[in-house]
Amino acid sequence: SQQGEEDPQALSIQEGENATMNCSYKTSINNLQWYRQNSGRGLVHLILIRSNEREKHSGRLRVTLDTSKKSSSLLITASRAADTASYFCVPIQGAQKLVFGQGTRLTINP
Amino acid sequence: EPEVTQTPSHQVTQMGQEVILRCVPISNHLYFYWYRQILGQKVEFLVSFYNNEISEKSEIFDDQFSVERPDGSNFTLKIRSTKLEDSAMYFCASSEDRASYNEQFFGPGTRLTVL
DSSP states (O other), rough: OOOEEEEEEEEEEETTTTTEEEOSSOOOSSSEEEEEEEEETTTEEEEETTTTTTTEEEEEEEEEETTTTTTEEEEOOOOGGGOOOEEEEESSOOOOOOOOOEEEEEEEEE | OOOOOEOOOOEEETTTTTOOOOOOOOOOOOOEEEEEEEEOOOOEEEEEETTEEEEEEEEETTTTTTEOOOOSSOOOOOEOOOGGOOOOOEEEEEEOOTTTTTTOOOOEEEEEEOO
């Protein structure tokens, strides 16, 4: 299994702005999943995008996937204080387990 | 909405003692997992469980660890003789299908403190 590399490591923006986080990975995938973790608490699944999809939306979230570049991005629009968390991308090839990287620490300032 | 639950939320134990961490996965899920997160570090995979047996385990999951699904609802992680370095948050997760097809749902975690 491979882990995603999130970029940037930390991002701080004002409430109401959009937040974009990027992810790169190394080998081919079946799908790519994004998770959120609020400070030391459990992980929450945000969105799953399959390898044959290029873009997916869920509420204020927009995920893109470029398999030719082995990259994905997560856009959070109209950010809120509650979006403050760490965000992880998890590329899935065929395994059952999830492998987490360091994530992007997003801080939304009021 | 169905959720994964874990008990206790915080467990304090003495080094060398046995601990059992409990999880109730989502009822129609077939795959079960344990992960841990040492303070300030990445979330690490420990073990996956399917069809009443371990399907994959990491190097961390040595002979001191075991998992069990004693009945139709609970999924437990036992650490036989705890060490200081076992202090971490332990997360249980479950999914309907393999990660290739489905997301995993995580519980809120058990904070284990070994003194």
